Each structure stands twice: as structure tokens, then as C-alpha cells.
Amino acid sequence: MKQVTVQLFGAFSDLDPRREVTVEVAGPRIADLRLALRQLLAARWPGFGVELLDYSAFADTQQVLRDHEALPADGRVAILPPVSGG
């Protein structure tokens, strides 16, 4: 299991005042994080619309990370819900 800290943005930022959550991830890829986060959201915030996760991407400080890509070595990832700038 790998411990991953997820920075929360947009609607996800309402979940925790520190704007981050820590989740235990069973596999090495972003897809594994998505699965673990889905379970965490359902358990800890049952009122939150977990389907938002389906439309959200993950990223490090340099780029968006696709589901087949490896989790960053430093264990820090941002979750990016659908964007609405401008």
C-alpha cells in the first residue's frame, strides 16, 4: 500500500479545511488512486456526489496524469474537477 496525499481543488476543496486528504492506494497507477478515492469518498463523505470523480483528472505540479500513468514518487497529487476559468 502506498500513502498518497491528494490536494483538493474546486468542489473537492469543500471536503476538508486543510484542502487535502490522505488515502492508502493498493496499486502503482493513477487508476488505483481513483479507485481508492472513490471508496474513501463514499465512506467518509456519503453526501458528496462521488460521480464528480468520474469527470475529474489528476495532476502533479507539471502535468495532468492519465489513469495508466504511475503515481508520483513523492506521493502528492492534485485532483482537478471540471475546470471553469475565465
Add this chain to the structure above:
Amino acid sequence: MQPQDSWKVVERADAGLDAAEGIAFVSDPGFGGIDVFIGKVRDLNQGRRVRGITYDLFEPLVLGEFERLVAETRAAFGPRIRLYVAHAKGRLAVGDVAVVVAAGAPHRDEAFRACRALIEAVKHRSPIWKQEHYEDGDSVWSEGCSLCHTDDQEALR
């Protein structure tokens, strides 16, 4: 030598965005056309009276994405072009400027098209989120464009 392009994020508590700065930046003695897009906070959205907007940004990735978008726009409409992007961060009031995109080029056609392409890319691809605050006290995160790719959706199945 002055850089050809500029992009930045400005915390609203520190300063407001200045479209004149963008116009000055993309100006050049050889450029006859400048196009500027100014995005402002409006007082009504989908029938609800708006008091303000909070912009949340993943700033390091926003700056990296602005750099990529400017490079793509330059590749499409340059090389004789200058580009400017500035986006606000934090709590904005109605009438505040949220985003400025400016493009300068020898002729109006490139300036118009580059400015339009760049603001559309900024809106659709930058990790920026808008939370509207209404007069009734409610606040809602706006729906937006997903940054997920097809392979992500495939992985969900």
C-alpha cells in the same frame, strides 16, 4: 530583449488586472492589429443574482498550462505575434476583471484569431475553478470542462 509573450496569475487581494498592461505588452511598431479579451464578473447567472466569484487555481500547473497554450497559439498564428494572458485568483466582486488575453500582430486577422483561440484554450484547459456567490447567501461551484481523456474513461469501465 523583451520577451515575446507574458502569462501570470494575480491575487485579487494584491491587485486588479489591468487590460492596458496587456495592450502595452503586445504593442510593437510593426503591429497594426491588437485584439483584447476582457472577462469580467457579471451580476446575473442563470437567473440568480451574483454578488461575487471566488477563483480557485492550482497555480503551478496553471502557469505551466498558460506557457503551453501560448506556445501552441504562437505555433498556429506566429511567429510575428505577441501574446499576453493574466488571470485573477481569489474573491472578486461584480465588475472586477477575471481574465485578460491580448494578441498583437501585423494584421487584424491573426490578432483576432489568436486572441480567440487563446481565451478558449484558457477557459477549457486551465486548472481554474469558479465558485459563484449569490445574493441569497448560497455559493455554488460552476460546472465546467472535464480534463479527463478517453483513456481515463476507458479505465473506469
